Amino acid sequence: KQEVTQIPAALSVPEGENLVLNCSFTDSAIYNLQWFRQDPGKGLTSLLLIQSSQREQTSGRLNASLDKSSGRSTLYIAASQPGDSATYLCAVRGPTGANSKLTFGKGITLSVRP
Amino acid sequence: DTEVTQTPKHLVMGMTNKKSLKCEQHMGHRAMYWYKQKAKKPPELMFVYSYEKLSINESVPSRFSPECPNSSLLNLHLHALQPEDSALYLCASGGGSTEAFFGQGTRLTVV
Numbered sequence: 010k011q012e013v014t015q016i017p018a019a020l021s022v023p024e025g026e027n028l029v030l031n032c033s034f035t036d037s038a039i040y041n042l043q044w045f046r047q048d049p050g051k052g053l054t055s056l057l058l059i060q061s062s063q064r065e066q067t068s069g070r071l072n073a074s075l076d077k078s079s080g081r082s083t084l085y086i087a088a089s090q091p092g093d094s095a096t097y098l099c100a101v102r103g104p105t106g107a108n109s110k111l112t113f114g115k116g117i118t119l120s121v122r123p
Numbered sequence: 124d125t126e127v128t129q130t131p132k133h134l135v136m137g138m139t140n141k142k143s144l145k146c147e148q149h150m151g152h153r154a155m156y157w158y159k160q161k162a163k164k165p166p167e168l169m170f171v172y173s174y175e176k177l178s179i180n181e182s183v184p185s186r187f188s189p190e191c192p193n194s195s196l197l198n199l200h201l202h203a204l205q206p207e208d209s210a211l212y213l214c215a216s217g218g219g220s221t222e223a224f225f226g227q228g229t230r231l232t233v234v
Contacts (some may be wrong), residue, residue, distance in 0.1 A: 041220075043222065043223060045225070050211070051228070052129075052225045052226050052227040053166070053213065053223075054225075055222060055224060055225070057203045058222040060220070098165060098166075102223075105174065105217075106221050107153070107154035107217045108154065108171060108173045109171075110168045110179065110181075111166075111223055113165035115164070116165060123149045
């Protein structure tokens with residue numbers, strides 16, 4: 010059974026800091042990995058998708074990496090801003106693609122202090 | 124357009140009521156999903172529809188009944204719910220790349 014771990018559960022940083030959020034998973038047989046952002050009481054916003062054959066993806070100030078063999082992914086946020094405060098969830102999709110489940114980590118709640 | 128639209132945004136229902144949650148996407152995605160999220164927990168998969176057919180049911184109680192009338196619509200029919208079913212219900216869709224797009228959710232309260 011796939012298990013996804015995100016540590017720590019919460020993180021507080023001053024504005025402007027570069028930071029790394031970590032995600033680990035137990036079963037390397039994944040189709041892809043996706044990072045999401047969730048604001049309180051809201052739905053999930055997709056940030057980055059990394060296919061199992063890829064090593065990294067970039068979007069603006071965000072960069073996500075994937076090391077499938079070691080079961081790890083990182084989300085790098087450059088020059089953090091108060092508007093980045095949210096919960097960041099990592100999710101891996103099972104090996105059969107769209108017809109398989111996304112397994113989520115518990116998320117990291119990020120607070121960026123002005 | 125990468126939007127998944129869920130209605131209603133909020134729903135309060137009694138334990139004897141019947142209600143339905145609705146989800147719509149126009150991205151041509153052939154996979155649609157229902158997730159349940161309790162406070163401060165990650166989303167948990169309930170159902171997967173692939174090409175309008177139910178492909179995964181994560182042992183969800185029968186008081187939750189999904190329906191996929193066509194490739195753009197997904198419903199979740201609710202009947203005789205319990206207070207512990209109160210949660211944020213999220214709909215998602217996925218395309219060829221299997222990137223998942225989520226709606227804003229329906230906040231359900233069972234009284």
